[in-house]
Amino acid sequence: MRRIKMEDVARKVGVSAMTVSRALKHDGVVSAATRRRILQVVEELGYVPDQIAGSLSSQRSGFVAVLAPSLNNPPLAESVHALAESLEEVGLQILIGYTNYETKREERLLTELLQRRPEAIVVVSDGHSPRSRRLMREAGIPVVQIWDRPARPIDNVVGFSNEDVGSNIVRFLAERGYRRLAYLGETNDEGTRGARRRLGFVREVERLNLGPVRVHDQAPPPITMLQARAALPRMLQRWPDIDAIVCVSDPCAFGVLSEAQAMGVGVPSQLAIVGFGDFEISRCCSPPLTTVAIDSGRIGHETGQLLKDMLGRSPVAMSKRVSRRVAIDAILTPRGTTRS
Amino acid sequence: MRRIKMEDVARKVGVSAMTVSRALKHDGVVSAATRRRILQVVEELGYVPDQIAGSLSSQRSGFVAVLAPSLNNPPLAESVHALAESLEEVGLQILIGYTNYETKREERLLTELLQRRPEAIVVVSDGHSPRSRRLMREAGIPVVQIWDRPARPIDNVVGFSNEDVGSNIVRFLAERGYRRLAYLGETNDEGTRGARRRLGFVREVERLNLGPVRVHDQAPPPITMLQARAALPRMLQRWPDIDAIVCVSDPCAFGVLSEAQAMGVGVPSQLAIVGFGDFEISRCCSPPLTTVAIDSGRIGHETGQLLKDMLGRSPVAMSKRVSRRVAIDAILTPRGTTRS
């Protein structure tokens, strides 16, 4: 039993395949009566259009490629979800590649995804190899880096400066009288967003002359709650006098908080803890975590809107196109793990 | 500047396009020397094969469609991630659709995804409309339902019985002397997995004669930690004498735990709490949550393996193919929120 194709529908209705094609896209100029008959026959025969053939012919894949380290991170997952919903309105689908924070993998995924002829690339802005950057730049399609605001963007950006986030947290703590700060993050040499927050931390500690830079890299990203728990005793051993720990993420901060409570270290009386991401847990735990809130849904929506604008209009030559930057707020949100 | 195609490469090397095609797939029989020259020219010209054309010709899309409520749920995200990694080995990519727990959306997504001619469908086994079931059955490709073990499966299954999970928790609590149990879950009439755990709960409470059935449906899925916090006082007001709450998920259970601690309700002395999913939080909080551990990575891997088996072999007629069931363990894991 051969698969039904457009021509089968056309024959049964008594029109040409082209008319069926037009009836199935909403833009086609087909008489109401004809369209009705066509849709009915489509239903009867259970016809499913072959978008692969359609894409080849129209030279539009209907895909947007998304590169993310993983979607095990709820805020990231939410951005992608929101992006998918936004793009759905114009019939674009998402093709996800998981980089696992490895630039080598990102390269490989990129070459694979590009074979699908995506109409745009959205990439969570962790480190990119020169080759990846070249691939993206030469792909001839819009690129959007999200969740950071890189100094030398490839094309469009929807995000905030992770480095500034790191610095701002230090200033925030300094203003509240904390003096001996430490950073708990991930081992990584490939330029993740966490690494840039760490950089901001280090720079600001140095700028404010807050003494030695204390950075503890516990494990490769993402740091789990339990890894963070394990880190606290080691950090206290290395630097017994620290009065604040800046964590790479909320789960990490929650791990530190749990361990501190287990060890009888008072939070925030003896130790301040700051997280990042405004994960659900940060509002719900006790005391609630001081953190940095990012509107992850908005990142997805803005990215979707930006792409719809760029892909919708008449084909503007890439060379003439203007890259856009959408600033997303990163709001330092004092809660219970820092004193006022 | 036209995009480079296979024939451009072929011309430059001085062979036919077919030889280039063969050189680019590892299976082709091409002399080592020719292949080397071809790969070099491919690199020089920056040729990127067009998989859309390839798929149309070979009638193999290289896609597996995945339908999930959302990936904001880390265990689900992990299953999908593991599935993607498993399928990557054979060059299959994943096409995700987010149903948001709405069967109507699932239907729509299904019709859209089927136009991409996926080679298989993986679906998180929440409720499916009759139309969805028909679409899947008639698609002529393997279907895998995951994260549950439905009574009337569509085709293959990789999962565990959510209903049994609900029942087992009740028995577990009853054995430990708990008598007045309540269930905290989601408002839903479309047959989610959570609803089936609730069903198992209800059946077992009735079977064991544990008195009135206490079910509190707080909000549409997924229940957030804060919604769960808000639920506890209401539940205690409705049923002041309950001694255990079975929660639809770990985040939900964590919310209840937090609120109980805030209200001064002793856990597990006055109130037992059971979660589901073995989320990271359940190990890290204090006391750690009694929960049901699911090996979500394994679900992804097993699904990948199953699909590789089915898609790899010579084309077996769908009618002759045997549906498979892979059982995944759901391990009730006693921790600190229930007494022994």
Next chain:
DNA sequence: CCGATTGATGTTATCGATAACATAGCTTGA
């Protein structure tokens, strides 16, 4: 009342790769 315009539909060529078959040169073994 007729040329111009509009609306609905048909025809043909094409998108870029690959399946299937064809071929030419080379080896091999009885």
Next chain:
DNA sequence: TCAAGCTATGTTATCGATAACATCAATCGG
């Protein structure tokens, strides 16, 4: 020594839709 088989490559047809152009009838305005 030659038929049979093998290796490496070429040729042709095809996958299923859609863009672009063509056509034909109905409508309309002066």
